[in-house]
Amino acid sequence: MLNGQEPAEFKERIRIAIGVLLFAFCVLTLRMGYLQIIKGEEFKKKSENNSVRFRQIKPLRGLIMDRNGFVLVDNRPSFDVLYIPNRTKASELSVEKLRELYKSKAMELPFDQSVLRNAQPYLPIKLDKNVSMEKVALIETHSLDLPGIYVDITPVRLYVEGEMLAPIIGYTGEVTQAEMEKNRNKYAYGDVSGKHGLERFFDDYIRGRRGAELVEVNVLGKEIKNLGRIDPVSGHNMTLTIDFNIQKAAWDAIEGRAGSVVVMNPQDGSILAMASSPSFDPNMFHEGISNEVWRKLQANPFAPLSNKAISGQYPPGSTYKLIVAAAALEEGIIAPETRIFCDGFFTLGNRKYRCWKKGGHGYVNLHKAIVESCDVYFYTVGKMLGVDKIAEYAKRFGLGEVAGIDLPNEKSGLVPTREWKLTRRKEVWQIGETISISIGQGFNLLTTLQLANAFGSFANGGTVWKPYLVKQIESADGAVRKEFLPEKKGELKLNAKTMELLNDALRGVVNDPGGTGYAAKLPGVEVSGKTGTSQVVGLPQDERARRMRVLASFHKDHALFACYAPSKNPEIVVAIIMENAGGGGAVAAPIARRILNAYFEGQKGKPRQDVAYNP
Amino acid sequence: MIFLKFDRRIFHHFDWTLLALVLIICVMGIMNIYSTGFSAAGGQTPFYLKQLQWVIIGLVFTMAVFFVDYRVIAQYAYVIYGMTVALLVLVFIVGYSSHGAQRWIGAGFFLIQPSELMKVVIIITLAHYLDNHKSNEPYKLKELFMPFLIVAVPFVLILMQPDLGTALMLMIIFVSIIFFMKVDRKSLIFLFVGGLILMPVGWFFLKDYQRERLITFLNPESDPLGSGYHIIQSKIAVGSGELFGKGFLSGSQTQLKFLPEQRTDFVFSVFAEEWGFIGGVVLIAMFTVLIFWGLKIALQARDLLGTIIAFGITALIAWEVFINIAMVLGLLPVVGIPLPFFSYGGSAMLSLMLAVGLLINVSARRFILQR
Numbered sequence: 007m008l009n010g011q012e013p014a015e016f017k018e019r020i021r022i023a024i025g026v027l028l029f030a031f032c033v034l035t036l037r038m039g040y041l042q043i044i045k046g047e048e049f050k051k052k053s054e055n056n057s058v059r060f061r062q063i064k065p066l067r068g069l070i071m072d073r074n075g076f077v078l079v080d081n082r083p084s085f086d087v088l089y090i091p092n093r094t095k096a097s098e099l100s101v102e103k104l105r106e107l108y109k110s111k112a113m114e115l116p117f118d119q120s121v122l123r124n125a126q127p128y129l130p131i132k133l134d135k136n137v138s139m140e141k142v143a144l145i146e147t148h149s150l151d152l153p154g155i156y157v158d159i160t161p162v163r164l165y166v167e168g169e170m171l172a173p174i175i176g177y178t179g180e181v182t183q184a185e186m187e188k189n190r191n192k193y194a195y196g197d198v199s200g201k202h203g204l205e206r207f208f209d210d211y212i213r214g215r216r217g218a219e220l221v222e223v224n225v226l227g228k229e230i231k232n233l234g235r236i237d238p239v240s241g242h243n244m245t246l247t248i249d250f251n252i253q254k255a256a257w258d259a260i261e262g263r264a265g266s267v268v269v270m271n272p273q274d275g276s277i278l279a280m281a282s283s284p285s286f287d288p289n290m291f292h293e294g295i296s297n298e299v300w301r302k303l304q305a306n307p308f309a310p311l312s313n314k315a316i317s318g319q320y321p322p323g324s325t326y327k328l329i330v331a332a333a334a335l336e337e338g339i340i341a342p343e344t345r346i347f348c349d350g351f352f353t354l355g356n357r358k359y360r361c362w363k364k365g366g367h368g369y370v371n372l373h374k375a376i377v378e379s380c381d382v383y384f385y386t387v388g389k390m391l392g393v394d395k396i397a398e399y400a401k402r403f404g405l406g407e408v409a410g411i412d413l414p415n416e417k418s419g420l421v422p423t424r425e426w427k428l429t430r431r432k433e434v435w436q437i438g439e440t441i442s443i444s445i446g447q448g449f450n451l452l453t454t455l456q457l458a459n460a461f462g463s464f465a466n467g468g469t470v471w472k473p474y475l476v477k478q479i480e481s482a483d484g485a486v487r488k489e490f491l492p493e494k495k496g497e498l499k500l501n502a503k504t505m506e507l508l509n510d511a512l513r514g515v516v517n518d519p520g521g522t523g524y525a526a527k528l529p530g531v532e533v534s535g536k537t538g539t540s541q542v543v544g545l546p547q548d549e550r551a552r553r554m555r556v557l558a559s560f561h562k563d564h565a566l567f568a569c570y571a572p573s574k575n576p577e578i579v580v581a582i583i584m585e586n587a588g589g590g591g592a593v594a595a596p597i598a599r600r601i602l603n604a605y606f607e608g609q610k611g612k613p614r615q616d617v618a619y620n621p
Numbered sequence: 622m623i624f625l626k627f628d629r630r631i632f633h634h635f636d637w638t639l640l641a642l643v644l645i646i647c648v649m650g651i652m653n654i655y656s657t658g659f660s661a662a663g664g665q666t667p668f669y670l671k672q673l674q675w676v677i678i679g680l681v682f683t684m685a686v687f688f689v690d691y692r693v694i695a696q697y698a699y700v701i702y703g704m705t706v707a708l709l710v711l712v713f714i715v716g717y718s719s720h721g722a723q724r725w726i727g728a729g730f731f732l733i734q735p736s737e738l739m740k741v742v743i744i745i746t747l748a749h750y751l752d753n754h755k756s757n758e759p760y761k762l763k764e765l766f767m768p769f770l771i772v773a774v775p776f777v778l779i780l781m782q783p784d785l786g787t788a789l790m791l792m793i794i795f796v797s798i799i800f801f802m803k804v805d806r807k808s809l810i811f812l813f814v815g816g817l818i819l820m821p822v823g824w825f826f827l828k829d830y831q832r833e834r835l836i837t838f839l840n841p842e843s844d845p846l847g848s849g850y851h852i853i854q855s856k857i858a859v860g861s862g863e864l865f866g867k868g869f870l871s872g873s874q875t876q877l878k879f880l881p882e883q884r885t886d887f888v889f890s891v892f893a894e895e896w897g898f899i900g901g902v903v904l905i906a907m908f909t910v911l912i913f914w915g916l917k918i919a920l921q922a923r924d925l926l927g928t929i930i931a932f933g934i935t936a937l938i939a940w941e942v943f944i945n946i947a948m949v950l951g952l953l954p955v956v957g958i959p960l961p962f963f964s965y966g967g968s969a970m971l972s973l974m975l976a977v978g979l980l981i982n983v984s985a986r987r988f989i990l991q992r
Contacts, residue, residue, distance in 0.1 A: 016928060019801055020916050023936075030943050031909055035902060037950045041860040042898040049860025053894075 061221060062196060064160045065214030066482070068241035070175060070204065072250040073278075073477060077166060079175060084162040084292065085142050087134040090154045091122065100152045101133065107148060113141065136162070136292060162292045163205075169285040170257045171248075173313035174413070174475070176203025177288035203313065204244070204475065207414050211479050211487070214241030240482035247276035247477045255604030256281040259597040265565075265584035266314035266454045268473075269601060272462035272570055272579045274492035275471025277411070279601070280455075282314040308585075316409075316416040319451040320564050320583050323538030323590065324379045324522075326400075326446030328464065328508060331376060333399035334387045335504045342507050345369045348382035352441065359385050359441050362539070376511035377521045379537060381445050388444020393435060396443055397423045402498050403460040403470070405452050410472045410495065419456050422449035447541055457568050458581035465534075465570035465579050467505065468498040512536055513573045516595075525595035526569055531606050534576075535569025535598065537590035562586040567594030571602050578605050631985040636918070639984065640683070642911050643962060643977050647676045647970075649904065650963035653892050656870050657884050668884055668965055675967045679974025686978030690986060694979075695926055698742075698749035702771070705742045708735035709778040734968035736779045736787045741976045743791055744933035746771055747798055752926040762808040765799065786957035790940065797936040798929060851887070852951050858890040859901075859950060866897030884965035886957055889949045908942045908961075915939075918984045927983040934976045937961075 041049065070079035089101060101122065105115045117133045133155070134141070142157050149156070163178050165171070179201050181193040193199060197216060200206035217238030222231040256267040256279040269279035286303055303311055312318070334340045350366035352359040361367065361381040367374065375383035388396060400406060406421030420426075422443065424435040442448035452460075455473060463470040472493040479488040512534035515523040522537040541563055565587040570576040580601050582594040655669035686694070694701075712735060750768055772795040780788040804812075824832070861867070893901045915935030922928040938961050945960040947953040959969050 015803070016801075016920060019803070020920055020932075023801070023916060023932075024913070027909070027912060027939055031905055033952070034943065034946050034950065035905060037947075037952055038859065038893065038898060038901050038905075041856060041950060042863050042893070042901070045860050046863035049857050050863060052857050053861035 061219045062194070063217035063219055063235075063238045064196075064198065065216055065238035066161050066240040067163065067178065067198065067214060068212035068243045068479075068482070070212070070244045070246065072246055072248045072253070074249065075245070076250045078171060078246070078248075078250070080164040080166060081161040082164040083159050084136045085139075086132055086158045086160060087137055087141070087145060088130040088156055088158045089133050090130050090156075100154050103148075104133065104145070104152055104155055107144060107152075108141075111140070111144065130158075163288070165288045167254075168287045168289050170253060170281070172203075172285045172288045173282040173311070174203050174280050174315075175288070176205035177201055177291045178205050179291055202311070203413060204246075207412055208244060208476065208479070212241040212244060215239040242479045242481050242487055244476055245478045245480070246475055247271075247278065248280070248475065249278045249608075251608050252601065252605055253279040253281065255279070255601050256597075257283070259600040260584075263584055263587060264308045264314075265582065265587065266318060267597065267601065268315050268454045268458035268581045269605075270458045270462050270473060270579045270581075272465040272471075272576050275459070275462070275473045276477065276492070277473055277475045278578065278605075280313075280315050280475070282312070282318075284308050284310045286310045313413065313415065314583075314585075315454040316411060316413055317453070318583065318585070319417050319419050319453055320566070320585075321448070321450050321540035322405075322446035322452045322457065323540030323564070323566050324381075324446055325457060325461075325536045325538035325566050325568050325590075326444075326450065327376060327379065327384055328512065328536055329399050329403055329405075329460070330384055330388055330391065330396055330444055331372060331508060331511070332464075332498075332500055332504055333391055333395055335372075335507065336399070336500060337391065337395060339390045340372060340387055342372050345371050346375070346383045346386050348380050350382070352382045352385035354389075354438055354441060357438060372507065373511045373514060376508070376536070377514040377518050379515075379522045384444045385441050388440055389437070391440075391444075393440045393443055394423050396440075397421045400450075402496065403463060404495065405456055405460060409453075409455050409459050410493075411455060412475050412490075416455070417453055419453055420449055420451040446538060454581050454583045457566065457583065458579055461536075461568040461570055461581060462579040463496075463498055464505070464508070465576040468500060469494055470496040470498065509534060509573065512569075516569065522591040523567060523569065523595045525591060526567065526598045526602070528571065528599060528602050528606070531571050531602070532573040533569050533571040533598075533602060534573045535567060535595070537595060538564075538566030538568075539588075539590045540564045540566060542586060562588055565590045565593035567591070567598050569595075569598050569602070571606075577609075578602065630988060634985045634988060635687075636981045636984040639911070639914055639918075639977070639981060642907065642914065643974075644676075646904075646907055646911070646962040649892075650888070650960075651676070652869070653888055653895075653963065654884055654965050656895060657888075657891055671967070672965050672970070675970040676974070679971050682971055683974045683978035683981065686975055687982050687985070689982075691930060691979060691982045692924075692926060694982075695745055695749040695752070695930075698746045701742055702746040705735055705739050706775055706778070708733075709739065709775055711735075712782065713778075734966075736775075736782065736784055737966070737968035737972045738975075739775045739779065740787070740790055740794065740937055741934070741972050741979070743772060743775065743794060744798070744930060744937065744976075745979070747795065748926055748929035748933060751798070751802060751929055752924075755925060759803045759805040760799065760808065761805045762811060765804070765808070768795065768799070784957065786944075789956065790937070790944075790958060793940050794933060794937055797940070798933050801932050801936075802929070851955055855887050855890040855949050856951050858887075858894040862894040862897040862901075864898045866893070866895050866900055869895055871895060885959055886945070886955070886964065887949055888960050888964050889946050892963075893949075904963075905942075905946070908938075912939045912942075915980060918980055918987075921987045922983050923987050927987070930979055931983045934980055937976065938973075 066081050069077055069081075071077050087104075101115075101117070101119065105117075108115045115134060122131070137157075145152065145155065145157055165175065165177075177200075178198050181195075181197045181199045185199055186193045186195070192210075194216070197213075199213065200209040205212070215238060217236045219235045220233040221229045222233055252269055256269060260267060260281055260283045262283055264283060266282040267279065268277065270277050284306075290299070309318075335342070347369050348361055348363075348367040350361050350364055352361070359381070362379065363381075366382065367378055367380045370378070370380045370383050372383075374380065397406070400421045405419055408416045408418045410416075422439075427433055427435050427439075427449075439448055443450055459470065459473055472495045474490050474493070476490055478486060478490065480486045513532060515521045515537065516526050516533045516535050517524075523533075523535045526533050526535055563586070565584040566582065567590045568579070568581040570579040580598045582597050584593050584597070587593040651669050651672050654672050655667070657668070747768055750771060754764065754767075756764070772791050776788050776791050779791065889901075889904075892904060896903075912935055915931060915938065919928050919931035919935060922931055941958050941961045944953060944956065944958045945964075948955055948958065959966055961973055962970070
């Protein structure tokens with residue numbers, strides 16, 4: 007044998023190994039026998055009653071406040087009636103007993119008995135949720151007759167002024183199967199997650215961490231001993247950039263019509279107000295929303311569930327003229343004094359493009375063209391610029407891509423180019439389409455947020471900010487966890503001369519006699535802005551557009567208005583898009599006026615911010 | 622053709638008993654995992670099917686390892702060892718760059734856990750080293766330094782992951798093999814005393830949760846929500862199985878998810894709950910037979926290398942079975958050692974099937990004379 011050691015020696019040691027092994031496995035067997043045979047009965051009982059129960063404690067979700075600390079979203083306790091089936095006959099009768107108890111008080115138990123048949127023992131079933139104190143008292147007094155039934159107190163969301171911010175803040179609900187599978191470590195059965203808006207976008211911060219409790223219960227399911235507890239951790243609180251007063255003014259000014267408003271600080275991109283109408287009551291979700299109500303919400307042609315300020319995409323209409331004018335000036339296609347004759351029509355080949363003003367504006371220069379929103383002037387200029395040049399400037403203003411706000415479902419809008427049409431539609435660009443683009447019609451699309459951001463960047467002298475809604479996130483004990491600072495996205499890079507000319511023209515829109523935005527004129531503060539009226543045509547494949555055809559009112563134009571104030575050192579920019587409401591000057595500008603008024607009323611007494619402005 | 626190079630006797634001596642025994646345990650394991658996933662809402666591949674995949678892939682590994690003479694494999698021991706250590710290091714690099722995952726690294730379509738592989742690799746490496754440095758005298762401290770270093774490197778790496786259970790497993794394999802090879806008595810006393818001194822030092826290197834587990838083990842009531850909860854629920858599960866068990870798919874502790882880590886560390890409680898004392902004894906008996914069989918292979922191996930490999934692998938399986946079941950029964954702290962062939966887990970299954978391949982390899986070549 008070539009082994010260093012003799013096989014006999016190995017034999018000896020293997021024998022020892024076998025001895026150790028047999029001994030060890032005997033210990034295991036004896037232990038098993040002790041647990042299963044000697045103590046088996048006891049453990050079996052324990053497992054049947056499952057006398058040791060693991061109970062999750064829901065955390066408090068973080069509060070959401072406006073920029074001044076006014077609480078917009080709070081928590082309140084909700085009393086739910088739970089039932090733990092546990093295989094004993096007595097407990098099966100509990101639900102029937104409860105139903106009878108309810109009946110005796112002329113109340114109904116909104117619970118389908120058939121669910122019980124598929125119930126898994128020991129997994130709590132919700133019999134009734136968000137019950138009144140009367141029901142709580144009823145169940146507590148009869149608790150001995152109702153084994154397995156108990157009242158669970160969980161925190162639920164309370165949305166103060168729910169409708170006013172619902173599409174922006176969103177709502178919460180129990181995690182769905184899909185969410186749990188996507189984030190295995192994040193969610194557990196019964197957790198609450200944000201479903202929409204800020205509640206969803208910042209869910210990781212405001213959700214908090216669930217706690218747990220281990221309790222020993224008796225056969226009736228009553229708690230007899232607390233074996234241990236891990237406290238839940240409350241979610242972080244969030245302070246928004248939203249100012250409740252301006253928000254309220256914006257919401258009130260819309261008066262329930264379909265449309266959206268974005269109010270922003272042009273100096274840093276913070277959102278002062280964002281409203282989308284019609285809205286919904288987010289509080290109804292945990293009060294048990296019926297399938298019917300849910301279907302109605304979803305089928306509503308006015309789309310109350312969506313945040314139109316970031317998800318609604320509209321042709322910019324004449325608000326686009328600011329961009330076309332800037333492009334024309336920068337590219338040297340026009341001089342400020344260049345005059346173009348408008349006789350009410352622009353002719354291209356055998357097609358005639360109408361100016362909104364029948365009979366025309368006569369000779370117009372740039373200032374007048376913007377103030378009176380002359381279409382023919384911009385048809386002419388746009389044709390000279392070409393679609394790709396217009397697109398280049400539109401992109402500088404932040405159009406055609408998401409503004410990057412901290413909300414889910416932001417849409418990017420559309421800035422068409424020759425290449426886009428060729429790749430997406432497999433068609434060659436038509437010159438006539440450039441004509442439409444020049445006045446913001448045709449393929450062009452933007453969101454209210456993008457409109458606000460574009461005008462904001464012009465107002466502040468050329469910086470495109472990333473708009474944001476959340477100012478600060480702090481833990482429940484007040485420690486600041488995250489602070490959001492203004493983030494620069496890009497620059498307009500326009501000449502000072504161009505800025506000054508256009509700023510002057512925008513001021514004229516509101517303040518000059520004959521200006522289309524006259525309705526936004528405010529005493530004491532100079533306002534600059536641009537109206538827009540975009541036609542609802544095209545996009546036949548769009549589902550909502552199809553529905554629109556059903557009602558005549560859907561054929562009406564969208565009313566747009568974007569403005570900033572004061573004209574020098576602007577503090578606030580307002581963008582409004584009202585769906586199928588009519589003309590921008592007539593419908594949207596008055597809304598802006600109410601919002602601006604609320605802002606400057608509120609600003610009175612506060613020291614004016616001094617910001618450098620160099621247009 | 623390469624095939625002709627094989628001595629055809631290895632097929633005559635193919636260890637069908639061993640393979641059959643392992644496969645029976647694997648099938649029992651899959652049935653058990655099926656039971657744990659029975660009440661779960663699906664969406665993805667059920668765990669028992671995944672485990673079946675692992676067993677089948679593992680069988681391919683078994684056969685692949687079987688064909689190559691273990692002496693040839695041992696010649697590459699240091700290369701294999703080096704690559705596995707590299708994988709362990711990679712875990713840190715890749716682990717940090719992703720989301721703090723420490724034990725796994727992605728291997729294209731699945732995740733591998735190099736620490737599981739290390740358990741088998743360390744056996745081949747030690748066997749190769751000791752075979753190269755055989756002596757007739759019992760090992761002295763100085764001679765044990767190199768083998769100790771071989772184990773210490775992956776030990777520290779795995780401890781840092783942190784994975785106390787697997788790291789300790791490496792040490793246990795090392796100690797078992799060294800004892801089997803016989804150690805000088807004086808050195809033994811020295812090691813023992815040294816170990817006693819090092820223990821409190823080691824305490825400082827433990828992560829908080831590892832200390833907690835040890836404290837919990839000594840006093841389960843101190844943490845009824847954490848690992849204490851695991852032990853309490855596991856004992857209820859096992860105990861409530863009584864003599865005959867609650868029946869397949871009927872363990873209430875299991876089906877209701879009171880039992881934690883059902884598919885991995887606590888599979889045995891699931892089994893004991895549903896199959897009772899009888900089932901538990903049968904399973905332990907099967908493991909006993911398997912381990913005896915492994916020791917027999919060690920004894921009959923044609924050379925020292927084969928003996929150490931076979932003994933090491935058998936020791937690995939024996940210790941894991943003992944530690945896992947003892948843990949489940951509340952006799953040892955919860956350290957995260959899976960039950961061989963039974964717990965869910967791809968890396969562990971593949972590593973074990975590799976080990977089985979080595980055992981069969983040694984067994985089949987026992988009659989072939991050395992050149």
